[in-house]
Amino acid sequence: MIIRLQREDFDPERAVxxxxxxxxxxxxSFVGIVRDTAxxxxxxxxxxxxYPEMTQAELARIATHAQDQHHLHxxxxxxxxxYIERGERIMMVAVWSAHxxxxxxxxxxxxxxxxxxxxxxxxxxxPQGSAWVAGAMPHDxx
Amino acid sequence: MIIRLQREDFDPERAVxxxxxxxxxxxxSFVGIVRDTAxxxxxxxxxxxxYPEMTQAELARIATHAQDQHHLHxxxxxxxxxYIERGERIMMVAVWSAHxxxxxxxxxxxxxxxxxxxxxxxxxxxPQGSAWVAGAMPHDxx
Amino acid sequence: xxxxxxxxAVREVMERDGxxxxxxxxxxxxNDVLAAIAGARLADLPRPLLVAIxxxxxxxxxxxxxxxxxxxFPPVSGG
Amino acid sequence: xxxxxxxxAVREVMERDGxxxxxxxxxxxxNDVLAAIAGARLADLPRPLLVAIxxxxxxxxxxxxxxxxxxxFPPVSGG
Numbered sequence: 001m002i003i004r005l006q007r008e009d010f011d012p013e014r015a016v017x018x019x020x021x022x023x024x025x026x027x028x029s030f031v032g033i034v035r036d037t038a039x040x041x042x043x044x045x046x047x048x049x050x051y052p053e054m055t056q057a058e059l060a061r062i063a064t065h066a067q068d069q070h071h072l073h074x075x076x077x078x079x080x081x082x083y084i085e086r087g088e089r090i091m092m093v094a095v096w097s098a099h100x101x102x103x104x105x106x107x108x109x110x111x112x113x114x115x116x117x118x119x120x121x122x123x124x125x126x127p128q129g130s131a132w133v134a135g136a137m138p139h140d141x142x
Numbered sequence: 143m144i145i146r147l148q149r150e151d152f153d154p155e156r157a158v159x160x161x162x163x164x165x166x167x168x169x170x171s172f173v174g175i176v177r178d179t180a181x182x183x184x185x186x187x188x189x190x191x192x193y194p195e196m197t198q199a200e201l202a203r204i205a206t207h208a209q210d211q212h213h214l215h216x217x218x219x220x221x222x223x224x225y226i227e228r229g230e231r232i233m234m235v236a237v238w239s240a241h242x243x244x245x246x247x248x249x250x251x252x253x254x255x256x257x258x259x260x261x262x263x264x265x266x267x268x269p270q271g272s273a274w275v276a277g278a279m280p281h282d283x284x
Numbered sequence: 285x286x287x288x289x290x291x292x293a294v295r296e297v298m299e300r301d302g303x304x305x306x307x308x309x310x311x312x313x314x315n316d317v318l319a320a321i322a323g324a325r326l327a328d329l330p331r332p333l334l335v336a337i338x339x340x341x342x343x344x345x346x347x348x349x350x351x352x353x354x355x356x357f358p359p360v361s362g363g
Numbered sequence: 364x365x366x367x368x369x370x371x372a373v374r375e376v377m378e379r380d381g382x383x384x385x386x387x388x389x390x391x392x393x394n395d396v397l398a399a400i401a402g403a404r405l406a407d408l409p410r411p412l413l414v415a416i417x418x419x420x421x422x423x424x425x426x427x428x429x430x431x432x433x434x435x436f437p438p439v440s441g442g
Binding site: 011012013014017020022023024025026027028029030031032033034035036037087098100103104107108111 | 153154155156162164165166167168169170171172173174175176177178179229240242245246249250253
């Protein structure tokens with residue numbers, strides 16, 4: 001399992017190509033990108049705050065859970081924080097498994113869990129000012 | 143839409159990084175890899191045959207259908223044919239959309255359609271000889 | 285003239301990658317063309333069998349006409 | 364001593380990123396700690412509010428003890 005938290009941009013392929021996963025027939029990856037609009041209004045950038053000491057641990061818990069549930073051979077999570085401009089990458093999740101169905105389910109499960117459990121908060125910056133993005137409640141804490 | 147059929151290996155990131163998709167918040171990609179075993183027995187390589195004149199057209203039909211159904215902004219499909227060694231990439235599908243759910247569904251729909259509609263046939267080569275991989279019937283032609 | 289093509293295990297059983305078939309005046313189906321060309325090998329062909337007419341998936345019962353390209357092959361295994 | 368941390372909109376309303384809180388002898392919940400520290404600002408805090416105790420998700424009603432780190436923040440928006 002590889003978990004990286006960083007301010008800088010990353011190369012999605014370089015992050016995964018050195019990983020030699022024996023017996024995997026499928027790799028599914030998700031890359032999140034800063035959209036140019038939110039609710040129809042233009043966005044300049046995102047400012048992402050996080051809780052560094054908790055983030056690393058929470059991402060590891062999310063990855064371990066998905067690995068067990070979906071028989072994943074390997075998981076890579078990279079998530080940026082700080083100022084990220086429109087069109088730039090925010091994060092990526094890549095997973096490997098024997099078959100495609102597990103890889104798709106496992107990758108989506110991790111991305112979904114990130115949205116509700118990983119302690120990141122996004123602020124959208126636009127010419128009109130800035131506003132926090134509404135977050136989502138974890139199922140078990142509603 | 144970009145569709146490439148080739149004998150040579152490819153760099154998944156290079157294939158997609160030049161693609162500037164405005165307004166996309168999500169990119170999901172799938173890479174299929176030659177596994178080292180099939181039904182528990184070791185595999186040396188795959189030999190993939192295809193129907194060149196039909197393959198290009200069928201992949202375009204699959205991509206167009208998924209693009210309409212899942213609101214995809216862009217689709218890239220790369221599929222190799224010929225001799226592909228264990229551990230090497232066979233193919234990739236990458237899709238872009240505004241939101242993650244559409245991107246996951248669209249990518250998986252294309253990969254599923256490839257398995258039943260795209261005219262490729264795989265032969266598994268092992269120390270014991272070679273054997274065709276059993277294919278799958280398209281839903282509408284069963 | 286109808287162009288007939290064979291792929292994968294069908295090609296192997298037929299021991300050739302295609303054939304040409306002179307369409308009779310009457311309406312024929314893909315299956316009729318295959319039966320005429322395969323002869324005794326028909327029973328040896330892998331089943332199920334898929335057919336494409338003019339590079340689109342079709343049915344064995346689909347009609348074919350002069351100038352068409354018909355391909356016969358086993359279920360595919362792309363991806 | 365309990366370490367209290369605030370993030371995102373909670374930090375902005377509290378106008379600081381944390382505090383320290385001397386746990387009384389009795390059992391206290393995360394919510395008790397927040398109420399004691401926030402005072403009049405309690406009503407201004409965004410809702411719903413999440414809490415983590417020792418860097419794991421918890422509930423506002425979860426008990427806290429001396430030495431714990433409690434963090435208060437809005438629902439997250441990772442990914």
